[in-house]
Amino acid sequence: MEEEKKEEELDLQAILKQAESKTDFPEVTFDEFTPPTDEEWKVACEALLKGAPFEKVMFTKTYEGITFDPMYTRKHTEDILPKASYPGMGDYLRGTNVSGYVGKPWGIAQSCDETLPKENNELLKFEVEKGSTVYNVRLDKATLLNKDVKDAEKVGDDGCSVTTLDDIHTLLDGLKLDEYPLYIYAGASALPMLAGVAAKFNACGKKLAKLTGFVGADPIGQLVENGQNYASLDQLYDEMAETAKWAIKNAPSLRTIMVRDDVFSRGGASDVQDTAYVLAIAVEYIRQLMKRGLTIKEAASQIFFGISMGANFFMQIAKLRASRPIWANIIKAFGGDEEDMAMHVHGRPALFFKTVFDPYVNMLRNTTEIFSGVVGGLDSYENEPFDEPIRKGDVFSRRIARNVQVMLQEEFGLLQPIDPSGGSWAVETLTKQIKEKIWAEFQAIEGKGGIVKALEEGYPQETIAKTLADRFKALEFRKDRIVGSNMYPNMTEELLDKREEDQAALKKQRQADIDAYLSDMDDTHKAECLKALKDSATVDAALKAFQAGATIGEIRAALNKGGASETLKAIAPHRWSERFEDLRMTTEAFKKAHNGDNVKVFLANMGPIPQHKARADFSTSFLQVGEFDVELNNGFKTTDEAAAAAKESGADVAVICSTDKTYPEIVPDLAPKLRAALPNATIYLAGAAPKDLEPVYREAGVDDFISVKANCYEILRFLQKKKGMID
Structure with a gap:
């Protein structure tokens, strides 16, 4: 048996040597095949359609005002192919890194939303142990609104409840923050949460300079979501500038602005609309920061984008590729250099396209959405559990969500190709088309005086409402199909248990923990720190107030100057099903x-x-x-x-x-x-x-x-x- 194996190896080596010795290969031509003309191809298609109208069946109209052609060819896209541009260069059309994901994989940023800080801390550690490469903390609504537990309508409804510095200590205890980035979306202002994180670092003797990721705010996004904020935009811009300056000095690798498209995406917006409005919000932040003394380099260094990946696979790739050169040109117009023009994107599946019935299909939807995001070149991604529309994830649903990302990196080789869609006749065409559409919508917003003026006028709300109505109408006639909802329903299905948390018990437990922590605080010293915060409104003053025992609600009260928040028509969240x-x-x-x-x-x-x-x-x-x-x-x-x-x-x-x-x-x-x-x-x-x-x-x-x-x-x-x- 051993002899036969040796003979086989010798035979194989002989074949390989023979192949290596042959350097001349016959030229292969396709002259015997005559390329069909467009008209010949159309005639052949019409024969297969058996009378169905070619123009109606073979062309697909999208909510972005773009029509998908049945076939894309080089001769039709020759002029727009990126022959002279390379990844990591120029306007970043082909990605922000020269080597793509080869040297730096996209961040696996599975969000952790357990209600109690201790449980969320354990989940953060578990996620990283099992493959995540980012600590991604999701806060509950009360915390985002800077409300204490005692003033919260619900505790832990969408994430982790944080009221005191002790909560932040517990939440971040034992995390390897010098190795893994930290993501915290903080709501309308990042100042209180950033101060809490800084206080935690000081207590542990760790260097903030090593902290990466973001503790980010999006005051305009919160305004659109809620209809009003807890403070005026002017005050929130002041806080934004303060956090940016503080971070640049103390944590230069940390960003403090997170511009998210969630409110637009969940409202039913098209990819053109949500991308244009997010870019317009980012431009407003750039203007406000520069108005408050930051340079364009400093302002641009603070911005992270949160983009939702929708159901139209190729459109998601195209919108990511189109967004980068638009942002690059915007920063260039402000006077930024090539380094400042890079757009950093964190992605997530669009909740709008997830269903309550037949929820396991959400696994497939999520997988196509992350795949499109990776091909489009995002920097990090949080893949939500399939039961996201119903409840917080459990061990099983979180495992599936996380492992999709791990498998794409480890088993499917998506770290290897650099700009995999570059040169694709279809994707390059769609990228050009959607870039023109996004830019036109962005200019429409600028023509109205910017995003805030446009929102006050109600323009984005109206355009998104129209798109939502179009989506619902297409679903009514089942032109758009939702498996398990308006098509192929499972009649034997039993809905997943919502596993609703006992709000009364949670609130009682949280308040007891908070009261125990605050019981031995010096109220006089706390009052002095809060007065100092009221006078200065700085991160350092908020840090000291936290250390003195102030709650997030007390810090917010000290920061607020009494100016009323703007009010406007909010964009309500929806799901297509x-x-x-x-x-x-x-x-x-x-x-x-x-x-x-x-x-x-x-x-x-x-x-x-x-x-x-x-x-x-x-x-x-x-x-x-x-x-x-x-x-x-x-x-x-x-x-x-x-x-x-x-x-x-x-x-x-x-x-x-x-x-x-x-x-x-x-x-x-x-x-x-x-x-x-x-x-x-x-x-x-x-x-x-x-x-x-x-x-x-x-x-x-x-x-x-x-x-x-x-x-x-x-x-x-x-x-x-x-x-x-x-x-």
């Missing part, structure tokens, strides 16, 4: 309250199975979107049999299913019999009737038609209302 989820939940609630009663659907399947199956399957899926009970059968030979079965069923809805060819004979005979058998039922015909036959069918007793052209949402709502499920 929410209306269809409401349909199903309405049905479930009615069934629960009425001993399982439901909208009962009878399928009047006519003829053998091959004759009615396609329409019956379509109608079943269509009506099960509302979680209605559909009675299946193998078809009826005569209209009398169908009518008798319909009467016995006592159904609320009857659907005639057969073929267009047989309908002219079947419908005029069957529809009146169904009407007699089920006087109060709604009668549908499966399929869209020709214009000349629609009046005939309606006169026979058909109320409406179920087809790809039908408004699924409105039909289901109508049936729920008729059943008494809704008013």
